[in-house]
Amino acid sequence: MKFISTRGGEKVTGARAIVTGLSENGGLYVPEKFPQVSVEELGEMLEMSYPERAAKILLKYLDEYDGAELLAACEKAYSKFEGDDPAPLVRLDDGVYMLELWHGPTCAFKDMALTVLPYLLRKGCDICGIKEEILILVATSGDTGKAALEGFKNADGVKIMVFYPSDGVSKMQKLQMCTQEGSNVNVVAVKGNFDDCQTAVKEIFQSAECAVKLKEKGVVLSSANSINFGRLAPQIAYYFSSYLDLVSSEQIAMGEEIDFTVPTGNFGNILAAYYAKQMGLPIRRLHCASNSNKILTDFLETGVYDLHREFYKTTSPSMDILVSSNLERLIFEISGRDYKLTAKRMADMKNDGKYAISAGELEKIRETFDGGYADEDESVEAMYDVFVDVGYTMDTHTGCAMKVAVDWFEKHKKDETKMVIVSTANPYKFPQDVLYAVTGNDVKDSFKGIKRLHAATAMAVPKCLKELRDKPVRFSKTAEAKKLFSEVMEFIG
Numbered sequence: 384m385k386f387i388s389t390r391g392g393e394k395v396t397g398a399r400a401i402v403t404g405l406s407e408n409g410g411l412y413v414p415e416k417f418p419q420v421s422v423e424e425l426g427e428m429l430e431m432s433y434p435e436r437a438a439k440i441l442l443k444y445l446d447e448y449d450g451a452e453l454l455a456a457c458e459k460a461y462s463k464f465e466g467d468d469p470a471p472l473v474r475l476d477d478g479v480y481m482l483e484l485w486h487g488p489t490c491a492f493k494d495m496a497l498t499v500l501p502y503l504l505r506k507g508c509d510i511c512g513i514k515e516e517i518l519i520l521v522a523t524s525g526d527t528g529k530a531a532l533e534g535f536k537n538a539d540g541v542k543i544m545v546f547y548p549s550d551g552v553s554k555m556q557k558l559q560m561c562t563q564e565g566s567n568v569n570v571v572a573v574k575g576n577f578d579d580c581q582t583a584v585k586e587i588f589q590s591a592e593c594a595v596k597l598k599e600k601g602v603v604l605s606s607a608n609s610i611n612f613g614r615l616a617p618q619i620a621y622y623f624s625s626y627l628d629l630v631s632s633e634q635i636a637m638g639e640e641i642d643f644t645v646p647t648g649n650f651g652n653i654l655a656a657y658y659a660k661q662m663g664l665p666i667r668r669l670h671c672a673s674n675s676n677k678i679l680t681d682f683l684e685t686g687v688y689d690l691h692r693e694f695y696k697t698t699s700p701s702m703d704i705l706v707s708s709n710l711e712r713l714i715f716e717i718s719g720r721d722y723k724l725t726a727k728r729m730a731d732m733k734n735d736g737k738y739a740i741s742a743g744e745l746e747k748i749r750e751t752f753d754g755g756y757a758d759e760d761e762s763v764e765a766m767y768d769v770f771v772d773v774g775y776t777m778d779t780h781t782g783c784a785m786k787v788a789v790d791w792f793e794k795h796k797k798d799e800t801k802m803v804i805v806s807t808a809n810p811y812k813f814p815q816d817v818l819y820a821v822t823g824n825d826v827k828d829s830f831k832g833i834k835r836l837h838a839a840t841a842m843a844v845p846k847c848l849k850e851l852r853d854k855p856v857r858f859s860k861t862a863e864a865k866k867l868f869s870e871v872m873e874f875i876g
């Protein structure tokens with residue numbers, strides 16, 4: 384299987400796509416064609432464990448990797464999750480299920496891919512004959528940084544450096560990163576907001592001067608953010624796995640179509656669902672849920688992607704994003720894989736902050752997708768209602784998805800299609816906001832929030848968050864956005 388860029392250019396192997404992350408012309412790598420999973424194969428997968436299902440899906444895209452090794456890597460990755468199912472499906476109501484993707488080491492769905500990515504990258508380097516040390520640079524607004532640190536800590540031949548905006552992450556997220564263990568990790572706060580941070584990191588990637596200096600040190604750069612196909616591929620697996628779980632538990636018949644609602648930021652998670660559908664998984668509709676930063680809701684309504692709007696800081700910070708990078712992959716497919724048109728649209732967005740798709744293309748997208756959003760009050764309401772009605776607690780991001788799903792049910796009362804709502808973070812990751820939603824109480828301190836939330840819900844507190852309170856802070860440096868490269872050079876020594 385070869386990969387092509389959404390903006391044209393050379394075909395590459397899956398290994399190369401993962402190692403480089405982004406194509407040279409700035410486009411995203413997509414598979415040359417979607418591998419298919421037949422109904423027979425789905426039947427065979429019913430008996431498989433989660434790691435076996437994941438390895439099977441990965442191997443369809445990454446056929447130059449070794450199957451047995453891939454399976455061993457998936458088994459190792461998902462053994463780090465709490466409980467015996469890394470992606471359990473919880474029945475909420477008749478025909479409504481929560482797919483919990485937050486049982487991994489950092490309590491957010493990013494773990495589903497970032498526990499596997501280190502293997503995919505290391506092996507990818509071997510396949511491509513890359514001998515240099517790999518340095519992974521990550522700009523994060525919260526969850527990706529911690530999941531990447533945890534995934535790559537103490538990995539052979541790899542160093543990882545995470546940059547976060549000094550005033551753009553929650554207290555819990557900051558503590559998770561600054562107490563990170565491992566001999567090959569570094570974390571630096573960057574003065575300014577997430578955009579300043581991301582721009583500074585991108586400049587290092589694009590600078591020829593930096594590349595030369597790194598080469599002298601025997602180091603090559605790589606990226607762990609969600610435009611890397613190595614992040615996307617493991618996410619496809621849980622859509623298959625949850626479908627199979629519904630068949631196994633006789634909630635649906637094999638072949639019956641289902642819907643998913645996905646809380647969306649960078650469009651990575653929901654795009655994986657679309658890929659699963661393209662591979663033959665019986666998915667009817669995908670509901671794209673946003674918070675007050677509802678650029679995707681508007682796009683799915685009008686076909687115009689328009690960055691000229693206010694940016695809101697919300698209680699679902701991992702969805703506070705205006706440039707949803709992975710949407711480029713959907714636009715590329717819908718245009719009939721027209722790379723010139725895709726490149727033009729991305730250039731329009733960069734230059735004018737705006738692009739539009741045709742009426743025909745919008746219609747095609749809407750055959751599968753619809754969009755909705757929850758403002759701050761609406762997500763609180765949705766979280767509260769479910770807590771009171773059925774005793775289920777969800778995090779703030781999942782709260783937005785819940786509201787969008789409920790809107791759908793109200794508009795389509797006779798719709799019998801089963802709905803899976805994707806739950807992306809453990810509620811204890813945002814303890815104060817979740818506590819407020821379910822009890823109306825405000826507390827000033829995160830650990831107090833955890834204690835009160837536990838008292839209110841009796842839900843188990845994950846060890847990795849409880850421990851944070853007593854862990855020594857290892858990283859406390861703040862740097863100017865312009866000086867990040869000297870931090871990098873100091874780190875690699």
Ligand SMILES: *Cc1c(COP(=O)(O)O)cnc(C)c1O
Nearest residue numbers: 648649650651652701780807808
């Ligand atoms: C990253 C994240 C999202 C958004 O996922 P995308 O793949 O960026 O669309 C939603 N919820 C949580 C908790 C996240 O960490």
